[in-house]
Amino acid sequence: MAAEAAILAGAEIMKVYDKDFGVFYKEDNSPLTIADELANGIITNKLKETNMPIISEENKNESFIRRKTWSLCWMVDPLDGTKEFIKRNGEFTVNIALIEQGKPVLGVIYAPAVKELYYTLVSNNKSYKHILNRHEFCDEIFLKSSEIRPLQDNTKKTIKIVGSRSHKSVETNTYIENLKKQGYKVSFVSKGSSLKFCMVAEGKAHIYPRFAPTMEWDTAAGHAICNAVGLEVIKTDMEEELEYNKENLLNPYFIVK
Numbered sequence: 001m002a003a004e005a006a007i008l009a010g011a012e013i014m015k016v017y018d019k020d021f022g023v024f025y026k027e028d029n030s031p032l033t034i035a036d037e038l039a040n041g042i043i044t045n046k047l048k049e050t051n052m053p054i055i056s057e058e059n060k061n062e063s064f065i066r067r068k069t070w071s072l073c074w075m076v077d078p079l080d081g082t083k084e085f086i087k088r089n090g091e092f093t094v095n096i097a098l099i100e101q102g103k104p105v106l107g108v109i110y111a112p113a114v115k116e117l118y119y120t121l122v123s124n125n126k127s128y129k130h131i132l133n134r135h136e137f138c139d140e141i142f143l144k145s146s147e148i149r150p151l152q153d154n155t156k157k158t159i160k161i162v163g164s165r166s167h168k169s170v171e172t173n174t175y176i177e178n179l180k181k182q183g184y185k186v187s188f189v190s191k192g193s194s195l196k197f198c199m200v201a202e203g204k205a206h207i208y209p210r211f212a213p214t215m216e217w218d219t220a221a222g223h224a225i226c227n228a229v230g231l232e233v234i235k236t237d238m239e240e241e242l243e244y245n246k247e248n249l250l251n252p253y254f255i256v257k
Contacts, residue, residue: 002074002108003119004137005046006094009039009078010112011135013085013094017113023086031082032058039078039094047074047096055099055245057217064247073099073245077217081193084165090114091165091192097220099244107224109194117141118148118198120228127201127228148202150229158185162205164212165190171211171253197222200256201229208256211236216249226256 016035024032040058047054055061056076067073074096079085081092090113098106107127109118112135120127128145151160159179163172179186191199197219199205223233223242233242236253 001046001050002096002098002106003110003117003141005043006096006108006110007112007117007132007135007137008046009042009094010110010115012038012042013079013092014112014135017085017088031086033079033082033085035085036079036082040076043076043078043094043096047076050074052098055217055249057215061249067245068247070245071101075099075104075217075220075244077194077215077221080218081195084192089165089192091195093193093195095194095217095221097224097244099220102243102245103241104220104224104227104244107221107228109198109221109225111193111195116198117145118201118225119145120225122224122228125228125230127225129198129202148198148229150201150226150231151203151206157183158187159207160205161186161188162191162196162199162208163188164196164210165192169211172209175209175211194218194222197226197256200231201225206257209236210251210255211253214251214254216242216244216246216251219251219254220244222256231256 013035021033052072053070054074077095080095084091094110096108097104105122107120115132117130127148129148130141130145176186196208200208233256
């Protein structure tokens with residue numbers, strides 16, 4: 001269900017991507033395009049079939065008084081990386097996660113510009129990647145996917161760090177400098193959207209430190225994909241994993257490792 005919704009949304013996003021489109025700005029000054037809205041409509045309509053509530057970046061979400069009674073809910077970012085979409089660099093995704101008692105238990109990330117699908121059911125302790133030929137869903141996707149794995153123990157003291165293309169911060173630079181002082185050789189690569197989670201989960205980076213604001217819908221799907229392969233998404237101010245469907249949907253700073 002979630003994978004199909006993500007792929008259908010991705011197909012609609014690419015129709016907009018291939019044409020001229022307008023850019024609008026929300027009250028928080030974040031950009032919005034018709035692609036965000038079209039993708040949100042497709043995903044919302046599809047997930048409504050499950051009769052489970054939905055939290056989405058582009059919906060008017062329920063108050064916490066109601067949300068706190070939900071044991072299960074969907075967490076959706078219909079177009080993560082709108083800035084990258086506008087720049088036309090391909091680094092944007094569709095994010096869908098299922099949250100159970102504050103934890104992500106299922107995650108789907110689809111990067112429509114490159115037709116890459118990442119997904120997991122966390123309880124299976126495995127995450128997968130599939131490259132589609134076209135923006136169409138079929139059950140064979142699950143039969144032909146490749147299992148992904150993070151990098152193993154680092155004995156060479158070389159750390160590959162992936163960070164935000166649009167939101168690199170002073171704190172990130174400080175974090176990198178502290179690693180260097182500990183004797184690590186550090187390489188840094190910038191990436192947009194939730195693809196940063198995917199890079200760590202599939203062994204293309206060791207760590208993703210995030211010292212800039214994110215919302216729950218930005219991280220939930222990637223969090224699930226990382227948890228399934230044994231990685232943690234830890235708050236920087238305490239050794240606890242990120243939580244979801246909080247009263248305030250803003251995430252604290254975190255590190256994926």
